[in-house]
Amino acid sequence: MSPTRFASEHKWIYVGAIVVLLAFVVIGLVNYETVKKTNKTTDKANQLADAAVDAGYPRPDTDTIVRALGTDGGIVCENPGGALKSALWKINVSNGAAFVGQRPVVGDTRALRAEAKIIEIYCPEKLDDFHDRLDDLETDDTVRR
Template sequence: MSPTRFASEHRWIYIGAIVVLLALAVTGLIRYATVATSSKAASKANRLADAAVEAGYPRPDTRAIERLLGTDGGLVCDDPASALKSALWKINLSNGAAFVGQRPVIGDTRALAAEATILEIYCPDKLDKIKDKLADLKTDDTVRRR
């Protein structure tokens, strides 16, 4: 049997091997991108957890932070200086009542600093847009530390 005849009879083996190798290469590239993204998200989540501990908060679950904020900050970094986000902050700084019982309160300085820390870690380019809005809010040490 000549070598060319052998190659032509078993062409499907060569084609199958090439398809399998290409599939493995594509899978490897996809998994590498996923691992790199996951590593970056874990690094940022650990930085945020360390900052929370430094601020006097208990250490949050870093896996939850990774899922919530990912690598780009998620909804936190989605136009943080917008009027809607500003209104939501002010609602969250209320007394917790609903409808007519809701009143503004003096917010805790550390809580607003935590928001700034998230922006500093995940989207530092957007922190400048919001610093003036944070400075306009009246805050004090309203939450007791343990």
């Protein structure tokens, strides 16, 4: 049996080996990107948890941070200095009443600092816009620890 005859009769072995090899390459690339993304997400969550401890708060659960913020900061980094976010922040800093009884109050400075820390870690390019939008808010240390 000549080598060319063997190769032509068994080319399905070569095709099968190439298909299996390509499948392994694709699986390897997907797994690599997943591990890389998971490590980056965990690093950012640990950095945020460390910042919370440095600020005097108990260490939050990093798994919760990972689920909530992912690698890109999630909803916190979606236009943080925009009019809608600013309005929602101002509405949430109120006396807790609804409709006509709702009144603005002086918000706690630490709440703004906490959100700024999230933006600093997850989307630092948006931090200046966030500060520009919320600089006109009156804040003070209103919440006791």
